[in-house]
Amino acid sequence: MDDEAEERCAEVGEEDTGTSATLEQSGSCNTERRNRKGDGLTQREMMSAVLAVVRVSSGLYLSGMHGVNIVDALECHGITHVLNVARELSDLAYPIPVETRHVALRDAETEHLLPWLPDLVEHVHNVISTGGRICVHCVAGISRSASVCIAYLIRYEGLSLRQAYQQVLNARPVISPNLAFWKALVDYEWQIRSSNSVVLMPFICGMVPELEPYQRYAEMRINLGWMQELLVVWSLHLTLLVIQILATVFGHTDNTRLV
Incomplete structure (x- = not known):
C-alpha cells in the first residue's frame, strides 16, 4: 500500500466522534497524560489522532477501540489480525472477520508489562512474517x-x-506510555540491545524518561507542586496574621472597657 493510500485510510472514521466521550472518560485517555505530547495539537486534531487507525510500520498498525470498530478503516488497511491488550475490552466484537488475541493488561503503574513483551512482540512478528497485517489496540491507543x-x-x-518511540509518535501524536511502561521499555531495550538510549530521571512525580514531552510534564508538576506549597504557606501566615490582628483589636477593646 503506497503512502497516498495510507493517508486516505488514516482519514477514515475521523469525522465520527460519537465515542469521544467514552475515550475522554477512560483512564488511558486522560487530559493530564495527553498534555505530555498534545500541547502542539488542537483539540480536534488530538481527537482525530485518537480515533484513527495508523500505520506504524510494514504490517503493523495502531489504534484505539474506536478505530477497530470501523469497517472501512479495517478493510482499507487490509487488517487480518487484531491484538487487543485492554483488560476492560475482553468482550469487544469486531465488525469484520479477523484473527483476534486478547491480553488483559491494565493501564496502571502497578501493571507489570515487561514479562508480557517478549510473547506479544513475537505474536506480532509471526503475523507480519506470514504476510498478515495486525492492528494492536487498547482503549485509546x-x-x-x-x-x-x-x-x-x-x-x-x-x-x-x-x-522506536519517535516513529510511533510520528504515526500517532497522542501516544504516551505510562511511567511504569517506560520502565519496562527501558529494561526491554537493555535485554535486546545491551544498552539504553533513554534514561529515567528522578522527579518528584516519579522516574520520568528524559524525553522532551515528559520533561515538560514533570516540570509542570514540580512547578504546580511548589505553587501549591507556597499557597498553603501563604494561607497559613495570612490566617495567623488575621488572628493576631483580631486578638489585638479585641484585646484593646476589652482593656478599654475595663478602664
Missing part, C-alpha cells in the same frame, strides 16, 4: 498498545527505544 508497538520496533526493526 495511547499507552498499552503503543508500548507493544515500540517494543516490536526495538526487537525486529533494530531501532533504539528513542528511535
Whole structure:
C-alpha cells in the first residue's frame, strides 16, 4: 500500500466522534497524560489522532477501540489480525472477520508489562512474517498498545527505544506510555540491545524518561507542586496574621472597657 493510500485510510472514521466521550472518560485517555505530547495539537486534531487507525510500520498498525470498530478503516488497511491488550475490552466484537488475541493488561503503574513483551512482540512478528497485517489496540491507543508497538520496533526493526518511540509518535501524536511502561521499555531495550538510549530521571512525580514531552510534564508538576506549597504557606501566615490582628483589636477593646 503506497503512502497516498495510507493517508486516505488514516482519514477514515475521523469525522465520527460519537465515542469521544467514552475515550475522554477512560483512564488511558486522560487530559493530564495527553498534555505530555498534545500541547502542539488542537483539540480536534488530538481527537482525530485518537480515533484513527495508523500505520506504524510494514504490517503493523495502531489504534484505539474506536478505530477497530470501523469497517472501512479495517478493510482499507487490509487488517487480518487484531491484538487487543485492554483488560476492560475482553468482550469487544469486531465488525469484520479477523484473527483476534486478547491480553488483559491494565493501564496502571502497578501493571507489570515487561514479562508480557517478549510473547506479544513475537505474536506480532509471526503475523507480519506470514504476510498478515495486525492492528494492536487498547482503549485509546495511547499507552498499552503503543508500548507493544515500540517494543516490536526495538526487537525486529533494530531501532533504539528513542528511535522506536519517535516513529510511533510520528504515526500517532497522542501516544504516551505510562511511567511504569517506560520502565519496562527501558529494561526491554537493555535485554535486546545491551544498552539504553533513554534514561529515567528522578522527579518528584516519579522516574520520568528524559524525553522532551515528559520533561515538560514533570516540570509542570514540580512547578504546580511548589505553587501549591507556597499557597498553603501563604494561607497559613495570612490566617495567623488575621488572628493576631483580631486578638489585638479585641484585646484593646476589652482593656478599654475595663478602664
